[in-house]
Amino acid sequence: MDYESEKQAVEMLRAGRAKIDAELSKAIVGQSDVVEQLLISLFAGGHCLITGAPGLAKTLLVRSIAQIFHLKFQRIQFTPDLMPADITGTEILDHGEGGRRQMQFVQGPIFGNVILADEINRTPPKTQAALLEAMQEHQVTVSGKSYPLEEPFFVLATQNPIEMEGTYPLPEAQLDRFMFNVLIDYLPEDDEVAVVKQTTSRRPEKIEPLFTGEDVQRFHEIVQRTPIAEDLIRYAVRISSATRPGRSSSPAFVNEWVSWGAGTRAAQYIVLGAKARALLQGRTHVAAEDIQRLVHPALRHRVLVSYRAEAEGVTVDNVISRVLETVPVPGKGQ
Structure with a gap:
């Protein structure tokens, strides 16, 4: 094109x-x-x-x-x-x-x-x-x-x-x-x-x-061509990675409440979706807010909570919200 x-x-x-x-x-x-x-x-x-x-x-x-x-x-x-x-x-x-x-x-x-x-x-x-x-x-x-x-x-x-x-x-x-x-x-x-x-x-x-x-x-082609800063891509990857239990970088609550975390496809879809959202908002650049707004819909079917979480009344959306609070936003206290 x-x-x-x-x-x-x-x-x-x-x-x-x-x-x-x-x-x-x-x-x-x-x-x-x-x-x-x-x-x-x-x-x-x-x-x-x-x-x-x-x-x-x-x-x-x-x-x-x-x-x-x-x-x-x-x-x-x-x-x-x-x-x-x-x-x-x-x-x-x-x-x-x-x-x-x-x-x-x-x-x-x-x-x-x-x-x-x-x-x-x-x-x-x-x-x-x-x-x-x-x-x-x-x-x-x-x-x-x-x-x-x-x-x-x-x-x-x-x-x-x-x-x-x-x-x-x-x-x-x-x-x-x-x-x-x-x-x-x-x-x-x-x-x-x-x-x-x-x-x-x-x-x-x-x-x-x-x-x-x-x-x-x-529109598919336009979305793929839309530029995004590497620190925002890294931000999406870190959010997905933080949902995986048993890793040295995993938050303690993830090890307690999560049986299975999100894979690489989650970060791919978050980044693609953030590009599309930026365009729908009338912007040609992607912001951290675009990523944050799409984390829940992109992760809630990719993160499996443990029996302990279910017993304590912790939902997958609760876990994702905690992950968002844990992962530093690019440019804000990294």
């Missing part, structure tokens, strides 16, 4: 943030942090795990974002009897011209741009694994033949944190493929009143597309 094209894409991204918020407000009230984290993952090219109770508009939010970017939206409801072929597609025997029979591949719902994997923890590991290749390689393999997926490609998976009976927790290898674990909480009273009023008095307004899939791919 040449300099002029890059400059135009940056300006489009800056000007587009306000328009995105305006379009989303037609369907979504509040949840500004959630919206920001989903947009960051979209612009950085990462997948998201969305955790929240039923009825908090997770599906509506994902569908609305897909409409804004004019992307093909596919929703897959994960159930205990869902098979891998129900996701990837399968080969069928087709009667071609002249009566000659041949195998033809029929695409599954994974062939889209924005895939909502609804209640992903309600399907067995074999079916969950069908997503693994798609998320990492952006392709699926059926009967030994690989089929590329459409670009851009994002998986936004939801899980219900309340009902754990009859669920299959995602293995760490698959959790690590998600850039963020985004928490959707209940709305404040005023926002909830606005939602009830808006949804019971009129039909929802149509969301207008503002961008295209090609624009999203250009």
